[in-house]
Amino acid sequence: MLIIHHWDTDGITSAALLVKALNLVEFKNMSPPIGEFRFDERIKRAIERSEEIYILDLNLPHEVEGINKSIVFIDHHIQPRIRNPKVKQINPALEGEEAPSASFVVSQYFNFWNTWSALGVIGDIGEKAFEIPKVGELLEREGFTKEEALRLVELMDSNYITTERKSVEKAVKVVLETPVRDLLTYGPWVKKAEAIGEAINGALAGAEVRDGMAFITFKSPFNIISKVARKAVWEIGYEGAVVVNEDFHGKAQIYFRISSKMAKKINMGEIISELKGKGFNAGGKREVLGCICEKDKIEEVLRIINAHLG
Template identity: 75%
Template sequence: MLIVHHWDTDGITSAALVIKALRLEDFMNLSPPIGEFRLDERIRKAIEKSEKIYILDLNLVHEVEGIEKEIIFIDHHIQPRIKNPKVKQINPALEGNEAPSASFVVSSYFSLWNAWSALGVIGDIGSKAFEIPKVGELLEKEGLTKEEALRLVQLIDSNYIVMERESVEKAVGILLSSTLRELLEYEPWIKNVEAIEKAIQDAFSSVELKEGFAFIEFTSSFNIISKIARKAVWEVGYKGAIVVNRDFHGKGQIYFRISHELKERINMGKIIGALKEKGFNAGGKSEVLGCVCERDRISEALEIINAHLR
């Protein structure tokens, strides 16, 4: 059994939920290269050796169309239907419904709910998750406060933010073998968080504003681009944030997040489609898009986004 999952808290908790639900002992879990929405050679070789594959919280529809293996594809992002008959696609978005996280889709599919289900939501939508009654119920059952839940997400996410792919994959096993209270004191993740917080503070010191939208440009080897966008929209209260990392391990990173109130006015799926038509590696959902590109194509990608905003 192979489980391929996103590198963030939602992907990690979704993988742990699948393993627990199926009571798996013989499995391998892998994450794509951090920040890149693709199946690399390492994952493709693992797919060749696997009998059954789960792909979780990864909007990689085009990547699975040609794979001749049994695949369970669980997601919550905006995406077309998969034509490959070998793939079972489980996504409420296909029917026009929304799920706050892949962890909620996994939990619903397997009828297995615990605090991991809630952490996946918190990882994806932050404090707004606490407005969902189910999230509060699951945390209360575990005896976790809102602050502790937010801290756990921060700790789990630290693995991908410092760009340690192996640590992301190991995090699934750590989650399975530890109590959540133990994880709150897990020293390697605490050290990650301290380094990340300093990098975010440095990047956020150069914000430009245009009509309520924040434009933030920086350079860092840490994958902090989504955290900066969330801080700008969720904490500071900007309408939206376009964040650019000009040199992320030799690539350009673009992250665009809008406030919940603008979701009906800005068609994020259309912008993602326009980027893909031009050959950009882009993905996302109704409130956010991420794009990785060559550094000399950053301006082109930004122009596509700005054209839709105009």
């Protein structure tokens, strides 16, 4: 059994939920290269050696079209239907419905719910997760406060933000083997989270704001781009944030997040489609877009985003 999952809290908890729901004793879990929406050679070799494959919280339908293996593809992002008959695609978005996280889709599909289900939602939509009754119910079962849940997501995400792919993959085992409350004091995650907090605040300090939209540019080896955008929109209250990490291990990262209000005016799906049509590695959903590109292509991506911003 091979489980390929996203590198964030939602991906990690989705993988842990799957393992528990299926009562798996032996499995291998892997994450794509941090910040890159693709299967690298390491994952492709693992796929060749596997008979059964689960892909969780990864908006990469094109990667499975040519794979002649039994695959279950569970996601919640906007995406086309997969044509490969070997792939079972489970995604409420295909029917025009919304799911707040892949963890919720996994839990609904297998009817297996616990605190991990809620943490995946909080990891994906932040404070808005607490408006969902099921999230509150699941946290209450474990006696988790809102602040503790947010902190645990911060700690879990520290693995991918510091671009430690092996730590992301190890995190699934840590979650499975550690009482959920004890994760709040898990030393390796706490240390990484402290360094990340300093880097995020440094990036936000350089924000330029025009018409309620924040434009933020910085350089960092940490994969903090989504965290910077979320803090700008969800905590500071900007209508949107266009965030650029000009040098992320030799590549450029561009992240565009908008508020729920702006989502009624801006069609993120159109922007993603346009970027993909021009060959860019991009993905996202209703309120967010992520793209990784060569550093000399930053201006081209920004021109496309700005054209939709007007």
